[in-house]
Structure formats: C-alpha cells, structure tokens
Amino acid sequence: MKTLHVDLELVKKYNVPGPRYTSYPPATHFTEQCSEKELLPKIRANNETERDLSLYFHLPFCQSLCWFCGCTTVITTRQGQSATYLEYLRKELALLKPLLNPKRQVVQLHFGGGTPTFLTPDEIRALGKMIHSQFVVARDAECGVEIDPRRLTRDHLTALREIGFNRASIGVQDNSPDVQKAVHRIQPYELTKEVVDWIRAAGFSSLNIDLIYGLPHQTPASFEKTLDEILDLKPDRFAVFNYAHVPWIKPAQKILEGGALPSPEIKLELLKLTIEKLTSEGYLYIGMDHFARADDELAVAQQQKSLQRNFQGYSTRGGADIYAVGMSSISQADGFYWQNIKELPRYYASLDEGKLPLAKGYILTADDQIRQQTIMRLMCDLELDYAVMSKLLELDFAHYFASELDSLDSMEADGLVLKTPAALIVTDLGRLFIRNIAMCFDFYASSRKETRFSKTI
Numbered sequence: 001m002k003t004l005h006v007d008l009e010l011v012k013k014y015n016v017p018g019p020r021y022t023s024y025p026p027a028t029h030f031t032e033q034c035s036e037k038e039l040l041p042k043i044r045a046n047n048e049t050e051r052d053l054s055l056y057f058h059l060p061f062c063q064s065l066c067w068f069c070g071c072t073t074v075i076t077t078r079q080g081q082s083a084t085y086l087e088y089l090r091k092e093l094a095l096l097k098p099l100l101n102p103k104r105q106v107v108q109l110h111f112g113g114g115t116p117t118f119l120t121p122d123e124i125r126a127l128g129k130m131i132h133s134q135f136v137v138a139r140d141a142e143c144g145v146e147i148d149p150r151r152l153t154r155d156h157l158t159a160l161r162e163i164g165f166n167r168a169s170i171g172v173q174d175n176s177p178d179v180q181k182a183v184h185r186i187q188p189y190e191l192t193k194e195v196v197d198w199i200r201a202a203g204f205s206s207l208n209i210d211l212i213y214g215l216p217h218q219t220p221a222s223f224e225k226t227l228d229e230i231l232d233l234k235p236d237r238f239a240v241f242n243y244a245h246v247p248w249i250k251p252a253q254k255i256l257e258g259g260a261l262p263s264p265e266i267k268l269e270l271l272k273l274t275i276e277k278l279t280s281e282g283y284l285y286i287g288m289d290h291f292a293r294a295d296d297e298l299a300v301a302q303q304q305k306s307l308q309r310n311f312q313g314y315s316t317r318g319g320a321d322i323y324a325v326g327m328s329s330i331s332q333a334d335g336f337y338w339q340n341i342k343e344l345p346r347y348y349a350s351l352d353e354g355k356l357p358l359a360k361g362y363i364l365t366a367d368d369q370i371r372q373q374t375i376m377r378l379m380c381d382l383e384l385d386y387a388v389m390s391k392l393l394e395l396d397f398a399h400y401f402a403s404e405l406d407s408l409d410s411m412e413a414d415g416l417v418l419k420t421p422a423a424l425i426v427t428d429l430g431r432l433f434i435r436n437i438a439m440c441f442d443f444y445a446s447s448r449k450e451t452r453f454s455k456t457i
C-alpha cells in the first residue's frame with residue numbers, strides 16, 4: 001500500500017474556509033422564502049416515482065455537552081424527554097405518510113444526533129417498529145447508527161440489531177485523558193475497546209471510529225498514541241475530522257480558548273501524521289476525512305464509480321432520495337432540499353398544529369443541478385471524464401466549464417490535479433485538497449461569506 005506524504009507548505013497555502021459539499025449549494029443557501037406552498041407539490045411529484053429511499057432520523061439528546069461539538073443537540077439528563085420526542089416523530093411520520101409512494105423501498109437508514117443511544121433499548125425497538133410499519137425496508141439495506149460508548153448497554157446493541165442495524169459508528173475523538181478533560185468528554189480507552197468488542201459480538205458488519213485533530217493539548221506524540229490504540233481495534237473505517245472552531249455559531253467552544261488549542265503548524269503536523277500513518281497501515285484515503293480498508297464497501301464503491309456524497313458524508317447507495325425526520329434534519333430529493341425547524345419547542349408546536357415542521361428549503365436552478373452533479377462526481381470519483389460528464393449532463397462539459405478548468409492551472413502546477421485533453425484527474429496528493437478543487441466549480445464561492453465555513457484542511 002502506497003503511503004501518502006503530505007507537504008505542509010502546500011497545506012498552508014490552501015487552508016482556507018470552504019464548504020464540505022454534503023450538498024450543493026451548501027445549506028447556508030437554504031431560505032425561509034422557500035415555503036411549504038412551493039415544497040409540497042415537489043414532494044408529491046417526487047413520489048410519483050418509485051425511486052429508492054434513504055431515511056435519516058435526527059435524535060438530538062445528549063446527557064452532557066462535549067465542548068468541541070458543532071451538532072444540533074438538546075442537552076438534558078431527563079430520560080423522559082426521548083419518550084416525548086418519539087411521539088412527535090410518530091406525528092411527523094403520520095403527516096408524511098400521505099405524501100409518500102408506498103412502493104418506495106428504503107435502502108438506507110441512519111440514526112444520527114445528538115446521541116441516538118440516549119434512547120432506551122425499548123424506545124429503540126419502538127422506533128424500529130414505527131419505521132417498519134410504515135416503510136418497506138430492503139433486506140440488504142445499509143442501516144447505520146452513531147453510538148456514544150459512555151452510557152451504552154449491551155441491550156442497546158441487541159435492540160439495534162433487532163430492528164435491522166448492521167453498521168456502527170462510535171465517537172472517540174482522542175484517548176488522551178488531558179484532552180478528554182479539556183473537551184468535557186471522559187471516555188477511557190478501555191471503555192472504547194469493551195464497546196468495540198460488544199459491537200462485534202452483536203453481529204454488526206461494519207465499524208467506523210471518529211477522531212478529531214486540533215483539540216486542546218493534542219501533540220503529534222499524544223495523537224500518534226491514540227491512532228496506534230485505535231488501529232489495534234481494527235475498524236473498517238476511520239473518520240478523522242478537523243476540529244472546526246466556530247464559537248460565533250457554537251458559543252460553548254469559547255471554553256476551549258486560552259492557549260491550549262494547538263497552533264496551526266501543530267494541527268498540520270497532526271493531519272500529516274494521520275494521513276501517512278493510516279495509509280501506511282493499509283487504509284485507503286477516500287477523500288476529505290474518510291479512510292477505509294481496501295475491501296470496504298466505501299473503497300469498492302469509489303473504485304466502481306458508484307460512490308455518493310450527502311448529508312451523512314460519503315455513501316454507497318446512489319439514486320436514493322433522502323427523507324429526514326426530526327428537528328433540524330435535512331431532506332434531499334431530485335432538484336430540491338428542505339430542512340426541519342431547528343428548535344425543539346417550535347418543532348413540537350408545528351406538529352401540534354398538524355403542520356409539517358418545515359423551516360426552509362432550496363430549489364435548484366438548471367445550472368445548480370449541473371454543478372451539483374459535477375462536484376459530487378469530482379469528490380467521489382476523484383476525476384472528471386469529459387465524455388462521461390457530457391453524456392451525464394447532456395452538454396459539452398469541457399466547453400461549459402472552460403473557465404473553471406482554466407482556473408485549475410495553478411493547482412496543476414502544485415501537483416493537485418492532472419489535466420489531459422479528455423479528463424481532469426485528482427492526484428493522490430490532491431485528495432487532501434478536494435474541497436478546494438470543488439470550490440473551483442462552485443458558482444457562489446466568490447460571493448460567499450467565508451466565516452460561515454470551517455477551513456478546508
């Protein structure tokens with residue numbers, strides 16, 4: 001397996017704020033002016049098809065706040081909150097049901113949050129029953145859940161398996177006690193290892209482990225120890241995220257200020273260390289923050305050019321519309337997006353009034369749809385074959401994007417891309433800068449407020 005070496009000077013040059021392109025345009029373009037009156041006819045039209053479905057349930061509760069967190073959460077120690085929330089999910093599903101084509105098959109199901117395992121095992125079973133009573137779930141559906149090991153029981157895992165879950169992702173972030181104390185997340189390595197053993201014993205087919213670099217007190221030596229310990233657990237995938245310090249959006253992050261955050265130079269060392277170590281250990285660098293074993297579905301899908309990208313990150317199931325349920329959740333169908341209300345009281349109030357809790361949305365223009373497909377294929381395939389893209393988009397790709405392709409000359413000089421008469425190819429080094437390369441095809445990039453995004457690397 002070829003080890004990927006990282007040039008820190010190049011990283012400094014391209015480390016600018018930019019979208020993660022889990023959607024195009026990014027969610028910052030969604031608007032309240034895109035109302036239910038506009039969205040409902042589109043949802044109904046989308047359900048004249050029998051396209052596959054990907055279901056996402058946002059389960060927002062956490063018992064305590066991790067101070068680095070950028071997710072939409074509700075912090076509470078009141079266990080009864082989740083039972084109430086389930087009743088409102090039931091109400092939302094009841095309002096969705098008349099809009100949905102009953103012949104549509106669910107090929108992907110994801111529980112995110114928050115902490116989905118805040119729910120009790122019996123509440124997980126109840127939610128599973130709710131889902132299976134309303135939807136046809138494919139026998140080979142990919143069903144993934146985000147797990148917090150700190151308050152997990154084996155019965156949680158049993159309940160998840162009973163309702164069809166086969167993929168688990170656990171948050172670790174860092175094993176160092178000093179880092180854990182600084183970010184308000186105490187999770188000893190021994191606990192993580194025990195939960196990994198439980199997950200495997202329960203029969204989950206795939207395990208992902210999340211880490212974060214750029215947290216307080218991290219050093220290359222301490223983070224290498226974490227990487228070595230997690231490598232011993234042999235996960236199928238890694239997601240190693242850059243800590244995004246955005247205290248103007250997440251005020252709790254101000255607690256982390258005060259000298260303990262690593263310098264930009266140390267952050268880059270941590271990134272270099274991560275990429276070089278994981279690739280030397282046999283993991284393929286899929287792009288962005290994702291690494292996978294060569295035989296993992298994610299790596300296979302990338303080789304077969306069937307990899308997709310959506311609000312859950314990289315995905316193996318293409319052609320499925322995402323219908324998302326719960327506060328703040330984002331749905332994506334062919335040519336439009338819609339997002340639910342972010343605040344729990346307002347989410348409940350809308351459902352009490354018998355109204356879908358729609359907050360905002362976005363309907364793509366013809367140009368948006370062309371760029372959406374282009375950025376998706378670039379980030380997933382790591383190349384743009386002009387003939388293939390011309391056929392996909394029903395236009396002359398090289399002519400349509402002539403100025404964008406010309407703008408990549410400096411990136412080619414830096415070794416990030418290779419331009420041939422027939423294709424744009426992302427180099428191994430260019431995978432690290434895939435967000436920057438994608439920004440060249442983003443119509444809105446030059447006019448966007450950069451402060452709304454984390455840095456690309």
